[in-house]
Amino acid sequence: MAEADGETLAPRRRLQIVRRLARHRSFRIGFTIVVILTLAAVLAPLLSGIDPTAGRARLRFRPPQEAYWFGTDNFGRDVFTRCLYGARLSLTIGLGVALLSGVIGAAAGIVSAQFRRIDAVMMRLMDGLMAFPAIILAIGLAAAMGPNVGSLIVALSVAYIPRTARIVRASALVVRELEFVDAARVSGAGNWRIIWRHLLPNCMGPLLVQLTFVFAYAILAEAALSFLGIGPPPPAPSWGNIIAEGRDQAIDSWWIMFFPGLAISLATLGMNLLGDGLRDVLDPRLKVET
């Protein structure tokens, strides 16, 4: 009996988390939004037959209408199609930055909290990074690696790592003072076990919330950097650079900025709801809303 319990433990727990996620209302909504946006990005060629980069002088500044749901821009390109293709770049950047800065930031934060000797050095390093302008860094990286998505993700991640590290460090410092950490130490637990089993799981809540913010910020920041010519070159659409290009016509042709802006809001909302759901489900103390 006891044996069977031990054997089935891990898979059963995973299953239970999935079941709890499925029951979580905001997770379901967030998950649906993110899936729809992802499908839109992947299936863009099927959803629209128009070339996202081909300009047609005849069709400039058309307001939303049956043929062009989101209208057209100053080159006569279809905003709907550009938004679909833009999702590819924007979602990649948002997720890429959130994951990269999350992993490195969380690692730096936890390590600072647990190994007090390197804390001062680590945190000054983070302060240095925070003070270093992301744009300059992005320019440097673009110069070194070429203006592509990869260098953009790295540059933006570097900019968000310090904040994430600070948040994780702050909550880890609170958690490591709790007695269950002492209990583990009395039993001879090493630093890594304390980090994996005790600190990290109890810092997940603030970390996930922070990462949903990073996701949204990264999508917006990509727009600014694209505008400066760093990152993927302009004809390839991203939500950010569609907005950036539409800025001059904001008043007369509001649709150029409005629809990609809406997409960014939707993606952010989706990620936020998703993050909330994960946070709740990973915390056994919270009852899951249904």
Added chain:
Amino acid sequence: MSVLAVENLTVSFRTDAGWMNAVEDVSFEIGAQETLGIVGESGSGKSVTALSILGLHAAATTRIPKGAIRYGGQDLLRVPERAMRRIRGGEIAMIFQDPMSSLNPVLTVADQISETLMLHQGLTRAAARQKAIGLLDLVRIADAAHRVDAYPHQLSGGMRQRVMIAIAIACRPKLLIADEPTTALDVTVQAQILDLLRDLQGELGMSVVLISHDLGVIAEFARRVLVMYAGRVVESAPARTLFRAPMHPYTSGLLAAIPPLDHDVRRLPTIPGSIPDPSRRIAGCRFSPRCAEVEPGCRTAAPDLMTVGEGHLARCLPRLRGRAA
């Protein structure tokens, strides 16, 4: 002549499983200058009862379907919030278990005491400060003129509880409710605070409700005792009667579980199990699952509170058999 009378008070909370009664059909009176002790384990409903007197429950998750709290010719459950605010802190004051979180860490002692005085008595800042120093003297804080400018973190736990008491008595309340006021304190400081409360009660002529899980603390302080279990009063008696001749098995159990100081015991008698979750419906007497004297009848009908002697009520089928209601 009672200062306050609670009549058939029932309080329900919204939980995941619907509305649950945290307190059910609780009645008691507090006479002028009387000390009433309310004793029970956590989850017994003793603090919920106290908070109801001051109307301090969150409206969204609390309902009071039944009962009245009579005070000065009005029912506190039906007094508008504005009027309640005047009574709260002015005529009825309360102190809590944790003096650290009850004080605002960024305000000095003078600021916190003055706040109450300016609010309820319309004193100027300077006059309030003078009065604050007087109050600190009253709660036996040495060097009050100097300490009045301290921040909460500069004071010890006992000192902070004294400041809380000073705030509570600032407007000369008719009734002071002390909810586990010494539970977070060291034993010698606990004794100091109990001494102080007793002295102040005499000096100010107030009535005091002392809430505690510790019958020893209750014995030191209260003249009359209410024993609560799972949201209900199971026994109520003058202190001397309760400690000499407890009627309810739960009261006896609580008394027996106190470790004796004057002789050795091999094992302490215990009440098995723990207080039931309020969401669990228990048929009949709520104490029956833990009771050593349980009979089949206990599990079917909930016993009524019956009079046992003068001012002595208890709720127990087997022990009260043969006594007239």
Added chain:
Amino acid sequence: MSGAIVSAQGLVKEFAAGNQVLRAVDGVTFDIAAGETLGLVGESGSGKSTTGRLLVGLVPVTSGAVRLFGETVTGPGGAARLARVRHRMQFVFQDPQGSLNPRMRVRDAIAEPLDIKGGVSRAERGERVAELLDRVGLPQASADRYPHEFSGGQRQRIGIARALALRPEFIVCDEPVSALDVSMQAQIVNLLLDLQERFGLGYLFIAHDLAVVRSMSRNIAVMYAGTIVEMASREALYAAPQHPYTQALLDVVPRPDPDRIRRPALAGEVPSMMNRPAGCPFAARCPRVQSLCRSETPLLRGIAPQHQAACHFV
């Protein structure tokens, strides 16, 4: 005592607070024999909890020595020797809420010492958890639940089950019942006594009042401001407490007797660890203080068989 499994010799612990030094424990010496309990009583700031942590190596000593099962685990090479005897001792914490990881199931919390030590098969692990739950009086179904689903008293049982996982010979119980209601206190005290009888456990039982330790302890040490002011067998201490502080502590224990008139409480509070006055640490609050007390620090000395006190006037 030659049969001592745990022995503290002149333990001192200093903490740095800004540029001041805070002496939390100031020369504490005692022995605990196998299967016996030393009750360590004091108020907050007495250093009792720090003493418990020094014994198991949770806090490093500033000076003095700790010997566990014949190994000196402090000083040069102490860490390696501590690692050798670590599995033979355990710790039960005061706060049943904070001492369990809210994200770990009871099963994993209880098995954590086994997992850390390693070399336990899944089957053995499951059996051991079942056995431990049984031992501390929790239903088997508890294993798959999380700590927040339990009451304070039940959580303390989980903490005790975890402490028993490696079949230790000695457990530091740091105020295990202080956060519990009186009725739960008695249950936990009885459980600890049962376990002691069954497994021959030695305890350092830390408490802040003298009533709880009476039923637990063979010997009792009373701590004040980082030092032991009185240490005696249970019989001697309760029959004839010598130190004025011990007497005061006995006096303030609330008793269920409404007719008892207690003497007014001892004035003042435990002095801050920062600036301890010269002389006896208790002098400022002592009802029997003399001028000698303010200049000369009294040492713990034998005043009767099995009875020591640190007071000039006993």
